[in-house]
Amino acid sequence: MPFIEQIIIKNYKLLQNVTLTDLQPINVVLGPNGTGKSTLFDVFGFLAECLQSNVRKALESRGRFHEVRSRNSDGPISFTIKYREADYVNRLNSTPITYHISIDEKNGRPYVSHEYLHWRRGKQYGSPYKFLDIKNGEGMVITGENPEEGDERHSIKMDSPDILAIKSLGQLAEHPRVASLRRFIEGWFLSYFIPDKARQIPESGVAEHLSRTGDNLANVVQYLSEEHPDTFEQVLARVADRIPGLQTINSERTVDGRLVLQFKDGPFRDPFLAKHVSDGTLKMFAYLILLYDPTPPPLLCVEEPENGLHPRLLSILAEEFRAHARGGTEGIGTQVFVSSHSPYFIDALKPEELWIMSRNEKGYSTIIRADKISHIPEFIAEGASLGNLWYEGYFGRGNG
Known part of the structure; x- marks a missing residue:
């Protein structure tokens, strides 16, 4: 099954600028009430709803664009997901793929301002190669299982600005990579x-x-x-x-x-x-x-x-x-x-499985993995437990 390695979230409610990288098979989020834990989980629900229906309906069920975009923020709501089409054990033998979507509003109507899929040439390193790139409803897609290897480039124009390209293109056999991502997101539970x-x-x-x-x-x-x-x-x-x-x-x-x-x-x-x-x-x-x-x-x-x-x-x-x-x-x-x-x-x-959420002085969510907090790995090596370290205040603002 596909495995997510990194998520970057911008301007989604409390998650004004949040990055989770080096994700594990199990990822547990800890933090006081009101720090954005449910909002983080709602990102998965929101993206799945955007795919199942459209961006406008997914936003309306959450209070529309102006309620979803982070307060006092400009620019689009955006999500960037780096994943591999392999499980955690076999992930390094697969090519990293990045999916990005930006959602903006014009004249009171939400629309997909940018959507793309790219992968790196080579399994670990190399420059990105975009095989789907749509801006404001228009762009291109490259067909085939291995888009770099001579498959065809097609210009496309979306019927509606609030429909994801991966929803439409992911139904077609000539776009297997896009279809794989569509099935992946549709299956989130x-x-x-x-x-x-x-x-x-x-x-x-x-x-x-x-x-x-x-x-x-x-x-x-x-x-x-x-x-x-x-x-x-x-x-x-x-x-x-x-x-x-x-x-x-x-x-x-x-x-x-x-x-x-x-x-x-x-x-x-x-x-x-x-x-x-x-x-x-x-x-x-x-x-x-x-x-x-x-x-x-x-x-x-x-x-x-x-x-x-x-x-x-x-x-x-x-x-x-x-x-x-x-x-x-x-x-x-x-x-x-x-x-x-x-x-x-x-x-x-394990410390690498635990994420600590808190809110900064501007009221936005922050998140850090427990093993990246000063002295936590050393305490664990000496026999301390994460639960006790949490109660004793070693997670900073994430205690609560």
Whole structure:
């Protein structure tokens, strides 16, 4: 799966000028409320919505251009993503590709002012070679799997200034690199799991993937138990190992065609319904369902998974996320982004996996990786834990 190495964000709400570089398979964001953690995650959602619909609709759902562009700032909203079409382990054997999009406004209407794709000649070094370059709706694209090797250059003009070029061109077989990026962004998944949503009784029918809120959990259980029983048994074994006494979980069809989740506890003869299960049990089960998806998303964002979970489960959950990000048993890794406020979750991380967010004197977000903060690597080498260092104030303004 593609792997993001760097993200540069400019003029997006609190993220007036933020760069995350040398990203890892798992990246956890820590910081006080109001420092921009949710905004950072919303960048992924915003770009996916721009691709699924258009720039105007994605902005309208967030208050329009003037509410999204960083306050007291000029110039366009822009995002630059450097990625490779290979997983973390094999990334250095692939060519780095950069995607850039700038969004501006004219006469009250947002438009894509610049969009391009380029890669470097050679796997590590060399000058950039643009094979997609669109300014104000007009530009060029070069066809083929290897655009440098004699493929054709075409002039293009977009029908609408608020539609991404990768949306239109990514549907065509002659633009495989563009299509790969389109599929990559379309597959990004943001999890906002809500236990009460998972307790609802949905209509009968299978669902291959968990929804953002988890309201189709029973449908996914039905799908996995019928189509991927070995995977489902793995999930049940992991849950039973994490939640003492929990024996089995099933989805039963009611007479009116709906699905009910039933949990069987070891000491009791009869199973009980999801409405009687703790938030923590439901969340651990749902996250494991998500992580053991037979066709996982290429990028996964999870906000504050620690809510409702017992502290002793948090280091275990962090290890589950890390194993999944590095490929797990199937060798298919999903790059993971997590926000957290829990020292127990943070304790399970390596310094290079932890990002600290704060706000500067102008009110904008800043972000730095923990291993780049003075003395943090030395403290860790001496046996200190990241959670304790956070509580003791060693992360500067990112404490809170």
